[in-house]
Amino acid sequence: MNSTASVFLPPNYFLLGGSGCYGNNTPPSAPTILVGDSGVGKTSLLVQFDQGKFIPGSFSATVGIGFTNKVLTVDELKVRLQIWDTAGQERFRSVTHAYYRDAQALLLLYDITSKSSFDNTRAWLTEIHEYAQDDVVIMLLGNKSDMTSARAIRREEGEKLAREYGVIFLETSAKTGLNVDEAFMTIFLHPQIPDFQILSYPNKPYINGSLFIQLSYDACISILKN
Incomplete structure (x- = not known):
């Protein structure tokens, strides 16, 4: 996990441990949807997260909905992520809308x-906001951060938009893997995702991505010891 990741979190964010803290053998899950314009790298981001690799020039535009079910182990805590990769083209929007209602988290890429x-x-x-649940977790991702010479949107612009809408923000690179794991794990550890024990944390808008995951796991361990 990249030790220099900077995650923007809305005020009053919490750190939490998963349902593994309760001794539940079933990995908690969070149905998650990737959305955004066609060509922003949704499928590449998902492949990087799922397979740990980047396959240049091999993906045509997603047609309809793609699905990945991935179980991770963060130290001793198992995490099950159900991820839908959606088409960005206008003609597939009605299909995407049908999946919004069941999503607990949405990753919006540009x-x-x-x-x-x-x-x-x-x-x-x-x-x-029109089609998803009111309490859905939303994360804004500025993808292709490795393409610095062609950058058209400054990081500060992404952060400003995230603050305006009260959503989480992070820049990622599906090519290098920068912050890809952090993005999915930040969503998974959000307090609005069910089956978690919420642990209060001081109001800090920026924290290190690796520290975020480690603190969450340590908190889970402390519950088990008590």
């Missing part, structure tokens, strides 16, 4: 080299 994909995030957020 391409940091594409101003139009960033501008369109407002329309995506409006759509999410």
Whole structure:
């Protein structure tokens, strides 16, 4: 896990341990949907997270919905993530809308080299608020952060938009793997995802990604000892 990851968290965020703290042998799950314009790297991000590799130029635009079910082990805590990769094209939006209602988390991607994909995030957020559950967890991801020479959207612009909508923000690179694991784990450890023990944490808008995961796990261990 990248030790220099910087995660923007809305005020009053909490750290928490998973249901493994209760001795439940069933890994907790969080149905998660990837959304955003076509070409922002949703499928590449999912492949990097699932397989730990980047396959350049091998993906055509997603048609409809793709699905990945992944079980992770964070130290001794098992995590089951159900992830839907959606098509970004307008003609598939009605299909995507049907999946919004069952999602506990949404990762909204834009391409940091594409101003139009960033501008369109407002329309995506409006759509999410219309079709998804009121308590759905939303994370804004500025993808392709490795393409620094072609950057069109500054990190500060992404952070500002995240603050405006009260969502989590992180820049990622599906190519290098930068912050990809952190993005999914930050979603998984969010207090609005069911079956978790919430542990209060001081109001800090920025924390180190690795520290975030480690503190969460340590908190879980302390519950087991008590």
